[in-house]
Amino acid sequence: MHTLEQLRAGQLAGLRRLKLSCGLTDFPHDIFDLADSLEILDLSGNALSALPDDLPRLHKLRIIFCSDNLFTTLPTVLGSCPALEMIGFKANRIDHVPAAALPSRLRWLTLTDNAIAVLPDELGMCSELQKLMLAGNCLDSLPASLANCRRLELVRIAANRFTALPECLLSLPRLSWLAYAGNPFTQARELAALAGVAAAGMAWQRLELAQQLGEGASGVIYRARLDGVDEVAVKVFKGAMTSDGLPRSEMAACVGAGAHPGLIPILGTLDAHPQGALGLVMPLIDTAFRNLAGPPSLESCTRDVYADGACFDPAQALAIAHGIASAVCQLHARGIVHGDLYAHNILHADAGACLLGDFGAASMFAPGSAQGDLLQGIEARAFGVLLGELIAHSATPLPALQVMMEACLQEEVLRRPTFDVIERGLRDIFPA
Template sequence: MSDANLDALRRGDLAGARELRLTGLGLREFPPEILGLADTLEVLDLGGNALTDLPAGIACLRRLKILFLSGNPMRRLPPALGGLPALSQLGARGCGTEEVPGEALPPALRWLTLTGNAIATMPEELGKRPALQKLMLAGNHLSALPEALAGAANLELIRLSANRLEALPPWLAALPRLAWIAWAGNPLDPLAPGLDAADIPWSALEPAEILGQGASGLVRRATWRAGEGPRPVALKLFKGAMTSDGLPEREMEACLRAGAHPNLPGALGRLKDHPEGLHGLVMPLLPETWRPLAGPPSPDSCSRDAYDPALRLLPDAALRLARATAAAAAHLHARGLLHGDLYAHNTLWDGEKGEAVLSDFGAASRLPPGAAGIPWQRVEVRAWGILLGEILDRCPPLSADPALRALARRCTAPDPAARALMQDALHALGD
């Protein structure tokens, strides 16, 4: 398809195009014909090529909103990117990037993905992009964050896993809109000693169809030939590669550390002796009718989930969903864990009554002990408060309930110190 797109571009057949994808073609030079789409082009994907730089003339793409450069060998993020006036989403993961010039950050930047590079420092200009909302920096060489980022008033999601951070700056937890964060795999959060968990040999499992697939791996239905007889289970096999959230082995550790809870998926044991050496977890099998409460964020929504416009919740179901997610998060906090990705798209529910579990520990991190962990708990309380508001929006009988709306406002307060802790929010729901 991309070859056909390149041919059509060179023939001039794509006049007026709003989207263009030229991926995996081995391009070593930026096709100049792209500049002829300056009046209309909004989305450009050049991933998987061999580009090392971009021409200054790219600034003529004044309508370009989304640009993907992942997989191109760009040691230095091209300064020409800063000249794109409308560019709000930039993805350049796995490019071997070492240097990010301040002038390479476009003025309208909202969503920046630089996962899996070799970046040691980020420029102070990062904190001077007022629209910045989502920042993906997992798998780099960062030992500090730019102090100017303390002024990023709209930053809601940040991924810092698998870097070289010895500590997190205290101003990070004080950002007024921050709700989702991950930092596992840094020196400040090393891999813990082995957890007690059953080892389940591959030979005792009969894998069946794929139930789902995410950034860290895929989930299959399986039969576990356990001592008490065959048992249907879910088997999650990890790819073993860096994801936008962090490292798969940290996801496994968090899932095991979380322990058993009715609103968490749980883990029955670790997989051993896989023929290809893959890591995996064996988990209880949820009913096949359960599904995510929403879809993941879109380029337009950035840090907000995409719901089915037709979704309407009955009051009992809405309250059960709110309680289930609050109880899951409160349990994790008590176990010294931050989920990091508390979202509707990670909430699996029965589709009717509101029974639910909070899934996907790919962004989980260990909380600092004692009082030092409380500011980070309050960051996640904001994520739950946003989710509560979204649930209420889809339940007309409860949408204007003053007590519930007040709870949602308290949990999303711009001053993190004014937010409830998760256990308090759960008690408020009970009242």
């Protein structure tokens, strides 16, 4: 975090990344003193409602974040910024997205938690678009032109007003991570899943929270003691809306997933939180388990970031691949797509044991339907990406995984293998 005083005193000369959150109501023109160096500008958490017409003077600006402000329109000046690739205006009051606000080089657009009912057809002209975050708006359709965004890989449209899944998404050749829960067409399935655990609530008063164990987009996980005896983990959801969707939708998917060795079990849902927060109570995971990778960075956009020197022996890589395929196979059989099948949502131990977690982007579908087949094909591509990463970080070549990866990454969605086929194929290579 930087300060206006530092900026005005010239102490930030040559800065590439600037973050100011100090109750700003107007854009500080002193920022233009950084025009020859500034690439990332973060003005989130202020009270801004406009950007200056001469913003393109920041000719190296690639990324701008203006979340948690007071914008009602996505500023048209953004479309004139020559190097701009990433735009984040989460949690504003935006109800209008002008076509002119979309820069030609746009790769990542986040408009989560606003009031947008219509998107311009020109969004389909953003040929470089890879990531589109639209959860928590008022959308009931997407521009048909979005089918032209053939590089699009991650889409979040949860918690909107869709009565059906937009067809323009289902044949995109690179779409891999899709979240659409919390819409009218998913509500019945989600309510049915939650009804099954109405009696499994655990009162907040039974829990003694200890240290924080982790934090994700949807919530914070704590170590806790249940009834003064059992060690458990408690996930407390952060609020009504996350970048992926609604906490209640995540809870429904977690409960609907059922028991599986590759999934983190659910002991119950949280009741009577003093602030009314939702939550889940889970077994405490052995400390031998750790994240397979870190989440995507601003640079990698849709690809996870592995630790320097990360390397798996063939047995580990095959065990992880098979374990995750088996878990996803069960999800699909129960009408659930994970929606965020990434290494950063996988915990693993040295021998290759693994657990798939974080159901914040999970969504429900009708098993056996034509649309369900397409959704499973989309998730197969995410698995193909994961296989590619395991191969890239393997100590030796893995030709069998290479063949499976290529099958999962085929451009035609319905030509990709289903997870029952994937699981059987990996079981033959790596007997469980």
